[in-house]
Amino acid sequence: MNIKGRNPITLDEVSLTANTSKDMKKGIGDTVELYFRGNKKSFIVTSIYQTMVNGGTGVRLQRKTIEKYLTNRNETLYAAKLKKGADSKAFVKSIGDKYKNVDIKSTPEVFSGFIASAIDNLTYVLLFLFIIFTIITFIIVFNVTLITIFQQKKDLGIFKAIGILDFPFVNSPYGTLVIIILCIIIVFVSARIASRKVLEVKLNSLINE
Numbered sequence: 442m443n444i445k446g447r448n449p450i451t452l453d454e455v456s457l458t459a460n461t462s463k464d465m466k467k468g469i470g471d472t473v474e475l476y477f478r479g480n481k482k483s484f485i486v487t488s489i490y491q492t493m494v495n496g497g498t499g500v501r502l503q504r505k506t507i508e509k510y511l512t513n514r515n516e517t518l519y520a521a522k523l524k525k526g527a528d529s530k531a532f533v534k535s536i537g538d539k540y541k542n543v544d545i546k547s548t549p550e551v552f553s554g555f556i557a558s559a560i561d562n563l564t565y566v567l568l569f570l571f572i573i574f575t576i577i578t579f580i581i582v583f584n585v586t587l588i589t590i591f592q593q594k595k596d597l598g599i600f601k602a603i604g605i606l607d608f609p610f611v612n613s614p615y616g617t618l619v620i621i622i623l624c625i626i627i628v629f630v631s632a633r634i635a636s637r638k639v640l641e642v643k644l645n646s647l648i649n650e
Contacts, residue, residue: 445469446488449503455484456501462489464498475500477510 446469449455455475457467467473471486484502492499523529529547536545590597 443488443490446486449487449501449506452503452506452509453484454487454503456488456490457486458492458497458499459489460497461499462486480510482510 443456444459446456455473457465457473462468465473467486469486469488472483473486474481474483476482490501491497521532523532533545533547536543
């Protein structure tokens with residue numbers, strides 16, 4: 442889908458993906474140079490488009506342009522748009538059964554690969570944040586405890602002199618265990634509820650952004 446501009450019409454026009462446009466710092470109307478088997482050719486950028494193929498990088502040209510500058514080419518990637526109502530799963534299976542050496546995937550499968558990669562990276566980020574917040578929480582509790590003891594050392598000294606056995610806190614292993622389990626449950630439920638927002642993400646909104 443084009444974000445800006447129009448598709449190439451003439452042989453000297455080209456479309457750039459959003460990532461390629463950003464990396465090359467080129468926009469509509471700018472000139473870019475592409476190499477065809479070592480031969481450099483200049484093209485005018487007519488549009489910026491969004492795609493998930495090849496990690497969101499690439500260019501689009503007229504087929505006649507490819508035929509003009511590339512002879513004896515060996516095309517390895519094709520895209521097929523099925524008629525409305527056609528069974529994409531059946532089509533993928535039929536091609537896969539007929540041509541064993543062809544790697545064919547439906548559009549959802551291609552998208553799921555990128556999404557799975559993003560989720561895997563997100564897992565490490567969340568783990569890192571969990572460790573950081575745990576360390577920060579430990580430091581805060583440790584400091585608050587020391588400050589409280591320092592502020593109440595006079596009272597604590599009196600209690601110690603009197604000989605009260607359980608001072609100043611009564612430690613309950615079972616109560617502590619319950620609190621720990623409760624905290625884990627709260628964290629899990631919070632993450633579960635928040636993660637449901639992923640289901641509300643629409644590809645169209647991402648493309649428009």
